[in-house]
Every structure is written in structure tokens, then in C-alpha cells.
Amino acid sequence: MNTNLLSNPFNITYPTAVQTSLYSQASFSKFDPSGRFVAAGCPDGSARVWDLDTKSTVRWLEGHVKAVTSVDWSRNSRYVLTSSKDWNVVVWDLASETDPPKRVVTVRFDAPIASASFHPRNSQILLVLLSVGEAYIVDLRKNHRGRTELCEPDDGDEDSRQRNAAITVARFDPSGKHVFLGTSAGYVAIFNSRTKTMVARHRIAGAGIIKGLDFTRNGRRLVTNSSDRTLRQFILPTYPSPTFSYAAPNTDSPLPSSSSSPIPIPIDETQVIEYELEPINRFNDPINKVAWHAMCFSPEGDWLAGGAADNATHKIYIWDPQNEGQFASALDGGREPLAHVHWHPTKPMIASTTNRGNILIWHCPTPERWGAFAGGFEEVDENVEYEEREDEFDIEDESAFALRKERMEEQPVDVFSFDDPPSSSTEQTNGHSTPHLNHTQSHTHLHPQHDQINGGSRSRDEDEDYVWADDDPDDDYTGWRLKVLMEEDEDMR
Amino acid sequence: MDVTQDNHVPRCSTPLPHSLPAVEQPMVQHENSGDVEIQNIGHQSHMNGDSATVDDGSLMPDTGIDMEDAPASDRPSALKEESMVIEDVTPDHRENRSSPARHDDFVIQDVASEPQSTSAPLHVPNTENHTAPPENFMLQHEQDMKVEEKTPTSQNNTPAYQVKFIMSGHTRSVSSLKFSPDGTMLASAAADKLIKIWDCEKGELLDTFEGHTEGISDIAWSSDCEYLASASDDKTIRIWSMETGETAKILKGHTNFVFCVNFNPKCNLLVSGGFDETVRVWDVARAKPLKNLPAHSDPVTAVTFNHDGTLIASCAMDGLIRLWDTESGQCLKTLADDDNPICSHIKFSPNSKYILASTQDSTIRLWNIQSSRCVKTYTGHTNRTYSVFCDFAPSGEYIVSGSEDSRVYIWHLQDRQIAQVLEGHRDAVIAIASNPTRPMIASASVEKDLTIHVWVDTNEP
Numbered sequence: 022m023n024t025n026l027l028s029n030p031f032n033i034t035y036p037t038a039v040q041t042s043l044y045s046q047a048s049f050s051k052f053d054p055s056g057r058f059v060a061a062g063c064p065d066g067s068a069r070v071w072d073l074d075t076k077s078t079v080r081w082l083e084g085h086v087k088a089v090t091s092v093d094w095s096r097n098s099r100y101v102l103t104s105s106k107d108w109n110v111v112v113w114d115l116a117s118e119t120d121p122p123k124r125v126v127t128v129r130f131d132a133p134i135a136s137a138s139f140h141p142r143n144s145q146i147l148l149v150l151l152s153v154g155e156a157y158i159v160d161l162r163k164n165h166r167g168r169t170e171l172c173e174p175d176d177g178d179e180d181s182r183q184r185n186a187a188i189t190v191a192r193f194d195p196s197g198k199h200v201f202l203g204t205s206a207g208y209v210a211i212f213n214s215r216t217k218t219m220v221a222r223h224r225i226a227g228a229g230i231i232k233g234l235d236f237t238r239n240g241r242r243l244v245t246n247s248s249d250r251t252l253r254q255f256i257l258p259t260y261p262s263p264t265f266s267y268a269a270p271n272t273d274s275p276l277p278s279s280s281s282s283p284i285p286i287p288i289d290e291t292q293v294i295e296y297e298l299e300p301i302n303r304f305n306d307p308i309n310k311v312a313w314h315a316m317c318f319s320p321e322g323d324w325l326a327g328g329a330a331d332n333a334t335h336k337i338y339i340w341d342p343q344n345e346g347q348f349a350s351a352l353d354g355g356r357e358p359l360a361h362v363h364w365h366p367t368k369p370m371i372a373s374t375t376n377r378g379n380i381l382i383w384h385c386p387t388p389e390r391w392g393a394f395a396g397g398f399e400e401v402d403e404n405v406e407y408e409e410r411e412d413e414f415d416i417e418d419e420s421a422f423a424l425r426k427e428r429m430e431e432q433p434v435d436v437f438s439f440d441d442p443p444s445s446s447t448e449q450t451n452g453h454s455t456p457h458l459n460h461t462q463s464h465t466h467l468h469p470q471h472d473q474i475n476g477g478s479r480s481r482d483e484d485e486d487y488v489w490a491d492d493d494p495d496d497d498y499t500g501w502r503l504k505v506l507m508e509e510d511e512d513m514r
Numbered sequence: 515m516d517v518t519q520d521n522h523v524p525r526c527s528t529p530l531p532h533s534l535p536a537v538e539q540p541m542v543q544h545e546n547s548g549d550v551e552i553q554n555i556g557h558q559s560h561m562n563g564d565s566a567t568v569d570d571g572s573l574m575p576d577t578g579i580d581m582e583d584a585p586a587s588d589r590p591s592a593l594k595e596e597s598m599v600i601e602d603v604t605p606d607h608r609e610n611r612s613s614p615a616r617h618d619d620f621v622i623q624d625v626a627s628e629p630q631s632t633s634a635p636l637h638v639p640n641t642e643n644h645t646a647p648p649e650n651f652m653l654q655h656e657q658d659m660k661v662e663e664k665t666p667t668s669q670n671n672t673p674a675y676q677v678k679f680i681m682s683g684h685t686r687s688v689s690s691l692k693f694s695p696d697g698t699m700l701a702s703a704a705a706d707k708l709i710k711i712w713d714c715e716k717g718e719l720l721d722t723f724e725g726h727t728e729g730i731s732d733i734a735w736s737s738d739c740e741y742l743a744s745a746s747d748d749k750t751i752r753i754w755s756m757e758t759g760e761t762a763k764i765l766k767g768h769t770n771f772v773f774c775v776n777f778n779p780k781c782n783l784l785v786s787g788g789f790d791e792t793v794r795v796w797d798v799a800r801a802k803p804l805k806n807l808p809a810h811s812d813p814v815t816a817v818t819f820n821h822d823g824t825l826i827a828s829c830a831m832d833g834l835i836r837l838w839d840t841e842s843g844q845c846l847k848t849l850a851d852d853d854n855p856i857c858s859h860i861k862f863s864p865n866s867k868y869i870l871a872s873t874q875d876s877t878i879r880l881w882n883i884q885s886s887r888c889v890k891t892y893t894g895h896t897n898r899t900y901s902v903f904c905d906f907a908p909s910g911e912y913i914v915s916g917s918e919d920s921r922v923y924i925w926h927l928q929d930r931q932i933a934q935v936l937e938g939h940r941d942a943v944i945a946i947a948s949n950p951t952r953p954m955i956a957s958a959s960v961e962k963d964l965t966i967h968v969w970v971d972t973n974e975p
Contacts, residue, residue, distance in 0.1 A: 075798075436880075
């Protein structure tokens with residue numbers, strides 16, 4: 022709403038300065054999809070939710086007894102998922118009126134949890150990665166209840182056993198149709214989240230252990246972090262749904278290396294797409310050769326932020342991933358080494374966590390416009406030759422002026438309707454859109470291929486994967502409220 | 515029982531630093547007063563003699579008030595403390611008032627069922643110099659109404675507000691009225707340091723909040739109806755929990771009277787303005803100040819958030835309306851009229867693209883925020899002294915405002931014509947409120963009346 026009035030003269034769309042430090046014991050921190058909150062997990066087993074308006078903790082998620090390893094937010098921020106080394110994942114309901122909030126569910130595994138995330142369309146579907154390298158999809162819905170391990174088909178040969186190395190990272194893609202798994206052998210395996218079968222497998226040459234994955238909001242581009250200290254950006258092909266069968270399976274389809282549009286790869290049920298994915302960009306620090314703790318796309322994928330694993334400084338590198346991967350800026354956050362970095366879902370804002378547990382909120386400061394204090398005063402950047410209208414300073418007849426004003430006021434005004442570009446909150450009122458997935462974009466970029474394949478009859482809502490995910494929906498509705506709980510004792514915490 | 519008037523509320527005591535002669539500046543009196551008896555001079559001098567009940571000055575504010583305890587008939591015992599009822603000093607006033615009301619601590623008159631009440635709505639299209647309602651006023655009016663009902667008026671869309679309840683209970687001027695966001699309750703605040711919560715459907719008093727040590731100028735509901743914030747002359751803001759009826763937080767920091775207050779839509783922030791000329795943003799849950807904006811050069815009369823909470827608008831007696839970025843606290847824009855009339859109240863339009871601003875040149879203007887232009891002006895009412903509230907009427911196609919000629923004015927939003935004038939109050943109407951969920955308006959007036967009128971639109975189902 023205030024965007025019309027805010028002006029950024031230099032149009033910088035990445036953060037440049039630290040706005041606030043949130044003092045905590047966090048090991049990582051993550052913005053929620055609305056951008057209101059930051060959730061942080063701590064090594065002592067607690068997690069907290071910060072309100073960015075007041076820069077204070079609004080909820081303490083206390084339930085784990087060992088270090089919290091990840092947090093995730095449901096699409097409308099009502100549910101928070103925490104995973105911990107205590108073998109548990111917990112779903113918290115922020116709409117409950119208590120602090121700590123109500124635990125919706127606790128799922129116990131038989132090993133420490135490395136990470137856990139929600140399905141982007143339904144928070145009752147969880148993706149859980151154990152530290153022993155196994156990934157599970159946990160479905161909490163009544164009709165689908167179950168826990169399925171995501172296993173690569175075993176071909177029995179030496180080659181596949183090598184590939185079946187430990188899974189090191191697991192993510193849903195923004196549409197939720199696929200799960201992307203990174204392995205310690207430098208492979209990225211793509212599973213269909215509905216059928217839990219592998220649809221594709223890509224070797225990433227020279228990557229070593231895959232340490233992290235991130236997607237742009239439309240799911241078209243992927244960035245990987247790996248043990249060779251390089252971030253790689255890929256354009257993803259469109260993976261077909263496994264139940265589709267096509268006439269001519271062609272596993273040797275050309276690499277979609279630098280092409281701008283995804284190449285549909287037809288496949289039949291039994292076939293797995295398998296080829297080496299060639300990165301379109303590589304990002305590294307050629308001088309210091311630092312490794313990267315974390316990386317994150319900006320909301321529209323315009324920028325890529327990489328958190329350097331430098332043990333003496335706190336540095337965030339920012340690249341332009343669309344413009345040949347040009348280096349744009351390095352943010353210096355002082356002397357506390359960086360542990361984690363996450364980009365705000367809508368604004369040029371980054372949360373970076375130091376290894377001492379402090380969260381730095383980076384923003385792009387707008388210069389104060391002093392002209393705004395004077396009514397009817399306009400600031401100009403440089404001197405402008407003013408051209409006076411012929412009658413500008415003529416003394417107008419008062420009645421004529423009144424008449425003109427009267428006529429002007431006849432114009433009807435619309436005090437009800439909103440016409441600003443849909444903000445993240447209004448966008449989410451559509452039950453089908455996900456915060457990571459721009460509705461219109463996904464339709465035009467992701468699905469035409471499917472539409473063509475199926476004679477154009479398959480619309481987004483009929484998509485089997487979406488139908489499956491939207492079955493038995495969760496209660497993560499847009500209008501939920503986080504109740505303001507009065508802090509009882511001022512210096513309690 | 516004598517009551518000294520030691521608790522003026524700025525909104526009700528004509529805080530007019532510029533426009534009043536020095537003698538009549540209640541603000542000055544405020545600052546020097548302490549516990550000394552203060553007389554409400556400005557009030558009297560601005561009545562202009564056109565109101566029905568103005569007389570020779572022997573009114574309550576100028577003399578000591580005789581109070582007597584009401585009979586403890588069926589009154590809830592918790593209310594005993596405030597069960598004082600003002601006895602009118604002038605006998606001929608007593609006639610004008612519905613006398614049974616004077617002997618109860620709070621009285622609801624269901625006017626719809628008791629047509630003999632003297633307080634009834636009057637459909638007077640833009641009449642100037644309306645004189646006092648005489649004894650036969652009601653009768654005459656009833657006839658008017660009947661005639662009007664019989665003729666199928668072409669303007670079905672004209673509002674026909676009629677009084678539904680008249681509620682009394684406050685013992686000093688009512689300064690602010692706010693409907694709860696769910697539309698079921700009405701909160702009123704007054705110079706008697708009390709906040710009262712009323713049921714809109716039954717007109718019953720639900721609760722009374724007591725705690726401020728000075729009069730209250732403004733109140734605001736949180737959007738979830740959980741909390742109520744009140745701004746007081748004791749320089750504090752109190753946040754009341756509706757669940758417990760107790761003070762949940764006291765926000766301290768203003769260095770002078772707090773005059774206006776509002777929650778943001780998420781209810782985690784509160785904005786306030788006051789006579790210390792600042793706008794302050796507070797963390798509600800922690801009662802901590804977050805921002806202190808040196809916003810104006812005169813007392814701030816209204817502050818409000820826009821619909822998504824990203825903007826704050828403030829207006830002040832310096833005649834300026836300023837827009838602020840909530841996150842950074844930076845001033846984004848200033849709206850000012852050429853003549854700089856004192857700004858009484860501002861209100862964002864439902865889509866936050868316009869600001870409705872009432873100024874003390876008896877004008878209400880609708881400003882386009884983007885173009886900084888005034889797109890509509892509404893006139894006909896009187897506002898020269900108090901910070902009179904204005905609002906969009908429940909259906910939204912109307913503008914409603916109080917007036918110092920003891921009436922409530924309703925204009926058509928688009929063509930700026932007066933749609934209806936509500937009569938019934940006997941003193942300046944400062945506080946008005948539009949019910950967010952039903953066709954209902956509440957109004958309240960100052961010292962000589964003290965009643966709250968609830969009006970419903972009979973043209974709406």
C-alpha cells in the first residue's frame with residue numbers, strides 16, 4: 022500500500038545495510054512467507070518467532086530437548102515446523118492463543134533429523150531428512166496417512182550403489198510436485214511427491230557433496246551449493262508426471278543447458294530421466310576460495326545471495342544470476358562469522374545469522390526526503406528550468422474559481438476498491454496459490470508443456486499432483502490471527 | 515455534593531491555542547490549574563446561541579454541580595461508585611429533559627417504542643437556524659415522518675436514521691465513541707475518566723472501566739476485539755483487556771495530554787498523538803515505545819493506520835496532515851490546505867486511497883493521497899471549537915460528522931449534498947461512530963446533554 026509513496030531513487034533491489042540485530046542464540050533464521058515474522062532455531066532445542074514490526078519475540082517454541090536443525094513455515098504462516106536432533110519433528114499452530122503455541126503433531130523418527138519442510142500446498146504433508154541420509158515423506162492426512170521413504174530404484178549394479186549415497190539435502194520444489202534430493206555423491210534426484218517415485222536424476226559434475234538447494238519462486242531455476250565451494254545455477258527442465266505415458270521415450274534428449282525455455286522430456290512410467298545437468302552459471306570466490314554456508318534467491322530470482330563460510334568475517338555476496346552471474350556487491354556484517362542467510366519473501370531484506378547466534382536484518386535504507394514535510398512541495402534531484410504557464414499567476418475571478426472547483430468535485434471518487442498490484446497477502450487469498458509460486462507465472466511458464474502434451478485439456482486445477490495435494494486441505498487459511506499476548510513481566514525475558 | 519472540575523479533557527474543553535482569545539484558552543488553564551477549579555469558558559462562548567438549550571449561562575460547567583445519589587433500585591452494585599446523577603440546576607431545563615432519566619445511573623430509552631420521548635430524530639434537509647424543539651415538536655415531527663413514509667420517495671437510497679437508544683451514564687462530556695470491529699459493542703469514553711462498554715443491540719451497559727486519573731480523549735478497539743486502548747489527560751495510554759475488564763498495560767512516555775490513539779490492523783502496534791506534539795508508535799505486547807516522531811508543531815488531534823498498517827496518517831492543530839512510513843518512521847507526504855485550518859480529525863477511506871479530514875473551518879475535505887488534492891468538500895455543519903469526529907457512514911456512500919450545533923450531519927459521498935440531519939442532542943456533538951457491520955451510527959455530546967444516541971437506518975433491512 023505504501024509502495025506508491027515510497028521512492029527509491031537508485032532502484033536498488035538488494036539490501037545494503039544492517040537495519041537491526043536480533044539478539045538470540047539462533048543457529049539459523051528464516052522469514053515466513055508473508056514477511057511478518059522471522060523464525061529462528063537454537064542449539065539448546067528452543068525456537069522463537071520474532072515479529073518484525075516490533076523486533077521482539079512473539080512466541081517461544083519450546084518442545085525439543087536437543088538442537089533445532091531446521092524450521093519451515095506453512096504457506097500462510099499459521100503452522101511452523103521444527104526439526105531437531107532429538108529425533109522429533111513438531112508442527113506448531115501459531116493461531117492457538119498460548120505461548121508456547123499448541124503442538125499440532127509430533128512425529129518421531131529413529132535418528133536425529135537434519136531438516137524438515139512442509140509441502141507448499143498442504144502443511145499436512147511433510148518432507149523429513151534424517152541425518153543418516155534417508156528422506157521420508159510423511160503424510161498426516163486421514164486418507165493418505167503414511168510414511169514413505171524416498172528410495173532410488175536399485176538397479177543392482179555397482180554404478181547405482183555408488184549413486185545411492187547418503188541424501189544430504191531434501192527440498193520440495195515451489196509447486197510441491199517434486200522433491201529434490203541432493204546426495205553426497207554429487208547427484209540431484211527428483212521424486213514425484215504424490216507417487217514417491219523417482220522421475221529424474223542428474224549428476225552434477227565436479228560438485229562433490231550437495232550441501233544446499235534453492236529455487237526461484239516460479240521453480241524454473243535451481244541453485245546448488247556443494248562441497249567444491251561453488252554455487253551452480255541451473256535451468257530446470259519440466260518433469261512429467263509419472264502416470265503420463267508417452268509414445269516415444271527419449272532419455273537422450275538434449276541438455277537444456279543454456280536454453281531459455283524448458284524442454285519437455287517425454288517419459289514413460291518406468292523410465293527415469295537421467296543425464297548430467299549443466300549449470301548456466303557458477304558462483305564462487307576466486308580469491309579466497311571460501312565455501313558457502315547458505316545461499317538464497319531474492320523473491321523474483323533477480324539476485325542470489327551467498328553466505329560465505331569465512332571464520333573471521335560476516336560476508337554476504339550478491340550476484341545477478343540473470344545477467345551472466347555478475348557479481349553485484351558484498352555485504353560486510355562485521356566480525357561475527359556467518360552461519361545462515363535467508364532472503365525476505367517480498368522485500369529487499371535479508372536475515373543473516375552469525376555463529377554467535379545473532380540475527381542481522383539487512384535492508385535497503387531510503388534517504389529521508391525532507392521535502393515531504395512541506396505540503397505541495399516537490400523535491401527535484403537537480404535544478405529544473407521552470408516554464409510558467411501563460412495564465413499561471415493571473416488573478417482568477419473568485420466565482421470562476423469556485424465554479425471550477427465545484428465542477429472538479431463532481432468527479433466521482435472510489436473509496437472502496439483496491440487496485441494496487443496484489444500484495445503477498447491478497448495473493449494468498451487464492452487457495453491454490455502458494456507463496457513461493459507466482460500464480461500467473463507458474464501457469465504460463467510451467468504448464469504449457471503439460472497442456473500441450475495432453476491436448477491442452479489439463480488445466481492447473483485438474484493436475485493430478487495438485488488434486489492429490491489439495492485433498493483434505495489444512496486449516497492454514499489466510500485470515501488467521503496471531504493473538505497479541507501481553508508480556509506479563511517487563512523484564513521476564 | 516460538589517464536584518470540582520479538575521479533569522478537563524482536551525477534546526471536550528475546546529483546546530484552541532490559536533483561535534481563542536487568551537482568556538478563553540483552556541489549555542493555558544490546564545497547565546496552570548493543578549487541582550484548582552477550572553471553568554469551561556470556551557465551551558460556553560462558542561455556542562453562538564443557536565442551540566436549543568443555551569441560556570443565561572447558569573449551566574453545569576459554570577456552577578458547581580449538584581449531584582445526588584441515585585436510588586439503588588435495581589442497579590448493579592459494582593456501579594455504585596458512579597451512580598451519581600446530575601440534577602439540572604435550571605428548573606426550566608428539567609422540563610426539557612426526560613426527567614426519569616435523571617434518577618438512574620444509566621438509562622436507556624428505547625425511543626422506537628416510546629414515542630413520547632422528547633429526543634427523536636428529525637429529518638431536516640439542510641435547514642439553517644434550527645430553533646429549539648418546542649413541546650409540540652415531537653407531534654409535529656411525527657406527522658412529518660408519517661407524511662414522508664406515505665409518499666414513496668424516489669430516493670430509496672437516502673438514509674433514514676432514527677434514534678434507537680438513548681443511553682446515559684457518563685457524568686462528564688463524552689469525548690469518543692467507537693464501535694467494536696464485530697459491530698456488537700459500543701465503547702464510550704468521557705471526561706469523567708471512565709470508559710463504558712455498551713451492547714449495541716439491547717442498549718445495555720456491559721462494563722465500566724475505571725483507572726485513568728484524568729479525563730479520556732480517545733479510545734480505539736483492536737481489530738480482534740480483545741483489547742481497547744484509551745488516551746488520557748493523565749499522559750498515559752491504557753490498554754484494557756476485554757476478557758478481564760482490567761488494565762492490561764499502561765503506556766507511559768507522552769509528556770503532555772494524550773489526545774488520540776489507534777491500533778494497527780495486526781494489533782501489535784499502537785500509534786498515539788498528543789499535546790506534546792509528537793506521534794508515538796508503541797509495541798503493544800511489551801508496552802514499550804518503538805518510535806517517537808516529532809510530527810507536528812501543535813497538538814496532534816488524530817493518528818491512524820491505513821488498512822494494511824504500512825502507513826500512519828496524523829493531523830494536528832497546525833493544520834497539516836502528514837503521512838508516515840510505519841516501518842522507517844519517515845515522513846512521506848504532507849497534505850495542507852492553503853488556509854491551514856486546524857485539523858480536527860482524519861480517517862482513511864476503506865481502500866486507504868483517500869483521507870477524510872474535518873477541519874475547524876466547518877468543512878470536511880476528502881483528499882486524494884496520491885495526487886495530494888482535495889477532491890470533495892462537505893459543508894453545512896459547524897466545527898470551530900472542538901475536535902469533532904467524522905467518518906464514513908456504515909454503507910460507505912455517506913459521510914457522517916458531529917456538529918457543534920448539536921446535530922449529526924450525513925452527506926452523500928459523491929454529490930456532497932446533505933442527506934440527513936439527525937437532531938436530538940442538546941449540546942455540541944463531538945463524538946460519532948459508524949458501526950462497521952450494520953447500518954448504525956452512534957453520537958454523543960458534551961456537558962449539557964451527556965447522552966449517547968444510537969441511530970439505525972430504517973431504510974436498510
